[in-house]
Amino acid sequence: MKLEWKAVSKFYGRKKAVDTFSLEAGEGELLVIIGPSGCGKTTVLKMINRLVRPDEGVVLVEGENIAHLPAAVHRRRIGYSIQQVGLFPHLNIADNIASVPRLLKWNKKRIAQRTRELLNLVGLPPDQYAEAWPNRLSGGEAQRVGVARALAADPPILLMDEPFGAVDPLTRETLQREFLRIQSELGKTVVFVTHDLDEAVRLGDRIAVMNKGRLVLAATPDKLLLDSDPFVREFTGDDRALKRLACIxxxxxxxxxxxxxxxxxxxxxxxxxxxxxxxxxxxxxxxxxxxxxxxxxxxxxxxxxxxxxxxxxxx
Ligand SMILES: Nc1ncnc2c1ncn2[C@@H]1O[C@H](COP(=O)(O)OP(=O)(O)OP(=O)(O)O)[C@@H](O)[C@H]1O
Ligand SMILES: [Mg+2]
The missing domain is CATH 3.10.580.10 (CBS-domain)
Structure with a gap:
């Protein structure tokens, strides 16, 4: 499904958290949004599932203004893995993953099958993990459950807010590799927020760089790493030429x-x-x-x- 932010802005008091931001994500594209802390990444992401309403501009899905759609119908098309995972502590892993299918009133058998399938997909053996409680998971395991939960109802759109933020570099690379494999099978339209440039380069079909609420540049990793904009150059770092060799x-x-x-x-x-x-x-x-x-x-x-x-x- 195609997404589009059309000149959206968001004010918090006098502060403009998002400033006339325009960008598209094509069908099946993995769009990464990157930028310093507080630049507006999460706010822009939440505009897609209407957790944040833009003060100016519109958000379109498949060319349709989402403000005109019933929220429940719209959100059914979207899987959301939030910053800091946010598993429900009073539900076991299987029930966490099943939360959306249950809202959609799937029958028990279908939910059980889907939960097992997803646990396998994210590399957590169901026999070991389905009944476990969130508080006994490592950071990386919890993040996998967060991704499985976002995928549960097989939504065409996936919003991921720093889904692998809380883990060490090795685990992170494993999760990234698994996610790329999953995405190559599922082909969702993904908006993926991170502030890790290596992650952005590894995962993104395109990378959008934000600064102070504005879009600075949206480009393929290759083009981004060659760009001459001073902020982009500072952000990509002195080893940008090596990073670029890594993506060819x-x-x-x-x-x-x-x-x-x-x-x-x-x-x-x-x-x-x-x-x-x-x-x-x-x-x-x-x-x-x-x-x-x-x-x-x-x-x-x-x-x-x-x-x-x-x-x-x-x-
Ligand atoms: N509900 C809110 N009320 C007031 N200010 C807010 C609110 N939500 C976000 N902001 C402000 O808007 C700006 C953008 O916030 P946002 O969460 O989108 O940043 P971010 O790029 O996701 O940052 P991070 O990388 O730290 O997650 C920040 O200055 C933040 O303090
Ligand atoms: Mg954020």
């Missing part, structure tokens, strides 16, 4: 022809690796070039330091 696959660039002797170069790397991985291996092995191999091990090309330099210029 070797297979997606014009490689150098392979060396046509049986030995080739001394070291090889998979075509599915990123340019950052290639650079890292070159540094580690003190090589100016690597053979590039496909999954069966056949050499399909060569990547050289010059190929990396060409990419760094945004060629």
């Amino acid at each position: 696959r070797i297979a997606d660039i014009n490689m150098t022809e392979p060396i046509l002797n049986p030995a080739g170069t001394q070291f090889s790397i998979s075509e599915n690796s990123s340019l950052k991985d290639a650079l890292s291996l070159m540094l580690e092995e003190r090589q100016l070039q690597l053979d590039v191999i496909e999954s069966a091990g056949k050499v399909v090309g060569r990547i050289t330091v010059n190929d990396l330099l060409a990419q760094a210029e945004g060629a």
Whole structure:
């Protein structure tokens, strides 16, 4: 489903928390919103499910002004995983996940099946977790339950507010990988809020950068990391060129022809690796070039330091 914020603003007292913000998320797109604390990310997200009403402008879903729709009908299309998870402490895990299906009056059997399916999907074995209480979960487990709960009624739209904020970097990477896998299967329209740039680059089809209630830029990760806007540059950090190499696959660039002797170069790397991985291996092995191999091990090309330099210029 297509979403659109059309020149929305929100005032709290005299403060403009959101300032004439316009942006679209296309069908099946994973749109990341990023920006410093207090810049308006959560407020913009909550406008989609009408927890916040814009003072100016409109929000459209499939081209329809959501202010004109019955709230219950509208919210049924939306899964929401809130900042700080917010599991219901008096309900066990299964009942937490089942809260929306129950509101929708699904029958018991269907709810039980769906709950098990979701627990499996987010990597929490149902036999171990369904009956458990929220207070015994680790931060990462609780966040998975939050995601499962948002997915429960299979809504076409998913709003996720820093869903992986509370966990260590390793667990976070695992959750991100799982989420990308789930999203590639389900193809929802996702608005994902974070203030972690690496997470944004890893997950986003597009990234919207906000500052002080305004949209600064919305672009693919690749374009964002090449952008010259001073705020964007400060926000993306001094290692933005490396971050950009991390989001380009070797297979997606014009490689150098392979060396046509049986030995080739001394070291090889998979075509599915990123340019950052290639650079890292070159540094580690003190090589100016690597053979590039496909999954069966056949050499399909060569990547050289010059190929990396060409990419760094945004060629
Ligand atoms: N209900 C409210 N009443 C008054 N001010 C509010 C309210 N909700 C948000 N604000 C203010 O609006 C601004 C934007 O808040 P918002 O929660 O959207 O920020 P955020 O980008 O999500 O921040 P964070 O990264 O810390 O979660 C902040 O200055 C906040 O203090
Ligand atoms: Mg927030």
